[in-house]
Amino acid sequence: MISFTAVAGLAVVLGATVILFFLNVTLREKLARSLRPIAAFQHLQRAISLAVEDGKRLHVSLGKSDILSPDSASSLVGLSILERITQLSMISDRPPIATSGQGNLSILSQDTLRAGYRANNTLEQYDPDRGRLAGPTPLSYTAATIAVIHDENFSTHLLVGSFGPEVGLLTEAIDQEKAFSLAASDSLPAQAVLFATAQEPLIGEELFAIPGYLQTGPIHTASLLTQDVLRWLFIASILVGCALKMIGII
């Protein structure tokens, strides 16, 4: 009825849940101080403050992943960031804009923006057009987002989600506008492109650290520490597996 792989998978999920819950409950106070400084996040916080002061817009590009697909986690992180950015820029004259490449993601981005306004009791300021479906295919999404980058008065762009190598066209457009860009993707080709083109590229799992560094909530910081614990457990299990293979036990 249940295979060894399924048991192992369930054990990893349950183990991660216990670690996340434990860290969130017991180390709640200490978590906020436990993050190492990363230059990209310091630059991002400065760029957000400057955008609010200068009355310029922030743009969150959520990528093109379907929420039902396995690569949707990066888009969910993007939505967490969008909510936090909405709250941080509430006092600005020009609220943030979110673009996405999937219908369901654009609806969730509208809902996330709405939640941000509702949390601050300013629901009358909410405009659903600020959560846009830019284009339903990867290249139409890119082409339409380039137009958005050039048309609106943005000073900061966050590209967080699932992108292909075509994301290079977005970072190029941002460079032409002399705006700040922080970019992270779960796709390896996109990460390589972003490393060469974005001002502040994030590599690998750094993508999942953004909400924690934007102080979205203690659970996000606990998530980062959970990832660290799981990573060390995986490294140990890989080393043990190698050792057992070398001595011929498995």
Place this chain on the structure above:
Amino acid sequence: MRAPLATAIAIAIGIVVLLGYFVELAILQDIRTLLIGWAVIVAGSATLIGIVNLVLVHWRRVRAPRGRDLLSGVLLAAFLLTVIFGLFLGPSDSNFQRVVTSIQMPIEASLMAVLAISLAYASLRLLQKRKNSMTIIFVISTILFLLLSSGFLATSENRYVAGALGALNQLPVAGARGLLLGIGLGSLVTGLRILLGSDRPFSG
């Protein structure tokens, strides 16, 4: 608590789908298949709603009293023509498909060509823009693996050279696996936050 009912439904469905993934129990599998089927229908409807939103945004741009966007007009005209001919001829009609792909493919190909040029230019500017050890390693490894992938050194019969090349070729594989492992763990924890109800990408 924000949207308690929506959160409870999301958590319950998430747990059932997750269990259905691991436990091969017939009733659990049936419920999982049914729920995923519903999710696919909702996602399809969401795409339609997204497209309506896209059309409305461009319609407002065309009708804006100041700074009218003519390109939005072009988009609306193209959209209308595609919808009318698509409904009239059917999406599987070979002539309809030929017209759409004859427009879409060259545009996408030209965008990819622009991307190739802008990437080459960005690579040239990289060392100027960001002078640190990671950038130097990135540039050196890019050049090295471009050379290796070109097959320039692959024909060497010297077993030491072949061994060294084999070991070098494993480096990107190991690096990619490390990155994917990190992304996998991040995805797992992101999913758990939703299952625990602490992340709610819906306001209910």
